[in-house]
Every structure is written in structure tokens, then in C-alpha cells.
Amino acid sequence: MNRLMLTTAALALIGAAAHAEETLSVYHWFEYMPQELVDKFTAETGIKVTIDTYDSNEAMLASLKAGKLGQYDVAVPGDYMVQIMAGEGLLDTFTPEELPGYANIDPQWVDVPFDPGRKSSIPYQWGSTAFAVNRDVFKGDINSLGLIFDPPPELQGKINVLDSQGEVLALGSMYLGIPQCTNDKEQLKALMEMLLKAKASWASFGSDTAKDVLVSGDAAAGMIYNGFAAKARAEGAPVEYAYPKEGYVVWMDNVVLLKDAPNRANALKFMDFLLQPENAAAVTNYAAYTSGVMGVEPFLSDAVKSSPETNPPADAAKGSFIAVCDEETQKLYDAVWTNLKK
Template identity: 55%
Template sequence: MSSKMRLMAASALCAATLVCASGAQAAGELKIYNWFDYIPQDLLDKFAKEYDVKVTMDTYASNEDLLARLKAGVTGYDVAMPGDYMVAILVQEGLLEKVNAFELSNFKNVREDMLGVYWDPKREYSVPYQWGSTAFMVDSAVYGGDINTWQVIFEPPAELKGKINMLKEVNEVLNAGLRYLGYPRCNDNPEQLKALNDLLLKSKADWLSFNSDGAKEVLVTGDAAAGQIYNGFGKRARDERASLKYAYPKEGYTGWSDNIVVIKGAPNIENAKLFMNFMLEPENAAALTNFAKYSAGVKGVEPFLDKDLVEAPELNPPADAPKAEFVPPCPENVVLMYDKIWTNLLK
């Protein structure tokens, strides 16, 4: 396609949709800051070709890592994919562009349960990316007992001792411990936090590692026989090691929703909005789900999904499982106490 034709196509797109500001051209760059292994390269290539945009991507290991880098003044990125509670924090910290995402032409495809969300009630800053749950997996070839309890992780049977990987994510680990103890989230009760600290330190003796990026690999290789994991990574792990089973602990587990946001001061805001709109296309959202194995936040993806995802246990909790819990960001005083527990745990 010639440069003139590309310009005409971009102008037509801007006129037909609400994703371009007046005079903006669909060309240039898009710099993505994303979680590790969370989008297929061919989908990035499709966007790059469709809009004549050079796409580059760096990765982070946790929501807190993203927050720390942005607060430290890291610049140059256009979009990121923070979790629900982190979107709320980034908005509060003034680290996101208010792009009125609800005006995007493909916003009509967003699922109803992804509207009016606590982290961005009017969807002024974000659109859904992928959503899912965080629990753990167990290799049934190593341990064949009931796995639907956090006791497997915090008071493991002999078969699993020294073979458990935990996510290197403060909220995922601490919230799991709080659920096992029967205590509420965002907890500032000194006695209950002491009990949590004691539980974690005791359990750590039976754990192998803290690893988020390699949470799937350590299970697939058999280096770990159990491990905390996001459900999509769990599905991908089971594809490679059929004996792995995803747990739905009776004490509860975390639900989460990652989102596409535009970082404050993004050098390529219009391309960022184009990318948001692109990912709200059902075919593109399904391509992401087929790769990452999480659930899409838009309607109409079913015709494009791989058949094995329709009934995958990692994406379809049993009827008797508790409902996943979305945890809003905690007050600052709680965050500080959690950080102390976490720092002590990682020593």
C-alpha cells in the first residue's frame, strides 16, 4: 500500500470511528508495557500491518513493579495492562491518560459485566483485556488427595513439601493466606496480621520458590509438584503436562481483570487508542484468549475460540465452587503493613 493510500485509509478510519483525534494519522509507533508472555506476536504483527505502526514491547512481572517504575518516572510507553485494583491506584496517582474509552467505536462489544466496574466505573481510562482467577495447581501424579483447599499450600502433605512454587506477588500470596485463616482482605487487625505473618513464615519452609514468570514452567518440568498460578497459565501448563489439576479452594480465591490503559504522557496516544479499539474486536480478543487461555472481556468471541477452551476446567469453575473474589486496593496503612510482611517473607 502506498503512503498516500495509507493516509487515505487512516483518514477514512478516523471519520468512521471515534478512535482518532482530528488530523491524527494511523502511523508511527506504539510502545507496549505488558505482563510476561501475555500476547501472541502474530496479533501484534496484525495490528502493526493494519495501521502501519511499529510495535515494540517490554514486560513487567507484577502490578507493583509497573506502579514502582511509573512512579519513578519511567517514560516512553504508550499502553500497559494493569490488573483491576492497580487501575484504580494508577488513576488515583494521576499516572493514566483519561481517554474516554467508552467513545471507541468497538466499545459496544464490551461484556455487560465489565461495565460499571469498581476500578473505572465509566470506563474513562481503560478497556478490558483478559480476566480470570488465581488459585493453584497440583500434579495429580504426585499427590492424589483433595486439592480444593488452601491447606494443600499452607500445610502441605508430605508428597508436596519442598515442591511448591508461589507467585512473587504480594497480594496473591497474602490474600491466599488470609483466606486460609478465615480473615478478611485489606486487614489492619494486628493480631490477625501477626497470625498471617507466622503462617507464611512457617509455610515457607515447605515451599520451593517464589516465581511468577516461571510459574508455568516449573510445573511443566516437574521441578514443582504444586504451585500458585493464574488460571490461563494453568491451562497452558496442563496442555504440556496432563496430570496437572487446577484447584478451586473452598476458602475462596482471587478473581481479577486486566485492562488496557494509556500511560500518562504517552508519546503515541492516538495509536494507543487504535490499539484499544483493535483489541475490542471479537476476532482479535479471541486470538488473545486462544493464546493466553484467559477469558475475553468482549462479546462475540465464541465463533473464534479454540474448541478445547469451551469446557476447560481452568476457565469453567464447577457449580459448587465459591465465586471468585475481586479485591479492591487496600488503604495506605494496610499496604504498608503488607509490605513489611512481604519483605520479611522474602528474606
């Protein structure tokens, strides 16, 4: 009897050890991947997925730098953060041969400035950051950043801006027509003055509340991500998403292979899974952004397919990524942001 129990225990241990190899640790944004898709991956591959979440690119970077590197296999940084993480040596590389789905990547997203040739990352979702306006409150033309930075009387005191240095300063620079990374004293002073003046007509700074304040009517206009604006509209807010003529921020979230990944092979399987059009479309249907994978159209829901937030008008201006400044220049922008919020 005793021997039988021992054997059973030993077998159980072996089973557990064999099982333990089939895991994957994902470090991901909150509410950015439907649970059904995770379950589907586990059903197809037998790999058990653990997901930890973060709420900003910077929080994720801080946590990896503080010692979490080596615990996660993949993370989902935004464009500029991919470049920063590569510069910090936090990313592993792969070859296209290791990913059968590599060919599914939309060609316009293969040779991206933040990871030329896609050596460490694959596209997840992309979208834009501009602003949405309550059409019951303001009826004029909305396609200018002036609505946020030099607002008409109807919107003054009713504007929410994202509590995010990168987006506010990038959009402000586009409004003034100056580069995103400049050392020029006069340009920086002009940016500072413009923002301080604009702040007088802003009601609040908030990123995770950006959608709610538009739905509740606390804000009549607000800087917002396009998918978030689509959700606000779906929840009944009479808002329209703007494509400002001065430009707007384009961003792309990417699945990266982390350095010292404990389950590198499984990480590649996961990335390949996300490159399959049906799976990429499932994320898009959930998050209301746009996939970076070709062939997703047949799997998209009608609401997402026709949403004005992801289908810019033909004459819309081009958006740009947030630029990554060098250390000396970044210091100046940090000072501008601190000065704006002091």
C-alpha cells in the same frame, strides 16, 4: 542533477514526517500478545507499533514514575494497578463515544471497582490465581487452600508458591477468613504465624518458574495462574487446577490510556481493535486466559473453549480481586512479607 537529489531528499523527509505520525508505543507484559495480531493491526491501520515489555505491575509503575510517562500511549496493568495508577494521576480518560467497540465489553466488566464505568481502561484478559496439584502424587480432594497452607504429608516439601506479595498474602488471608486489608493486630499476627508455619513445608518461591516446576515434577503442587496451569497440563504435567472453597484471587489485565500519550488517537484505534471479538479471541487462544469482550466464542480454539482452567465447575466458590490497602495498612503487610522472607 544536484537539484534533483535535493528534491528527492526533501520529498523523502516529508514522507518520513508524514509517516512518523502513524506510530504507537505500547508498554506490555512479556509474551502476552501474538506477533501476528500486531502485524494485523499495522496492516489494517498503517500504524507502526513499538512494544516494550515488563515482567511485573510494580516494575511498570516504577518505570513510568521514574520518567517514562509521556513516551508510551498504552500500558496493560492488572486490576489493582489500574486503581493505583489512576490515584497517582498517570491515566488519561476517554468517553464511550471515542471507542466504537466500547459496546462489545462484557457488561459484567463495565462497572468494575478499580475503574467504575471504564473511564480510562478496557478489559484485556482475565483469569484467576489459585493452585494446581499433581494428581499422581495427591489423590484426595484438592479444593481447599489448606493444601498450600497446611499441606498433607504427600505434598510437604514439594510446594512452589508465587514470589509475589499480593497473591501470597491475599490467598493466606482467604484461608484464615480475614479481610485482605486489616489493621487488627491479632489477625495480622495470626496471618504471620500461619505463613511461617506453612513456609516450612514449601520448597520454593517462584513466579516465572511456576509452570516449569510442575512440568518437571520438582513441585507436586504450586500456586499458579489458571492459564499457566492449562499450559502445564498441555505440556504433559498430570496437574489439576483447584477452585478452593475459601476463595481465590481473580485478576483482570486492562489496556489503559496513559496520560500525556504522544499518539492518543492511535492509542484509541488500538484499544478499539482489541475490542473486536476476533482480535480479543486471538489473544485468548495465545494466552489461554479469558477475554472480557462479548462474542468471542466463534473464534476460540477448541482447546481453550473446553479447558477446565477457564471453565470453573458450577459449584465453585467466588473469587475476589486483590484489595488496594491505604498506606498505613500496606506498611503492615510489607512488614509481614519481609518477615516471611527474611
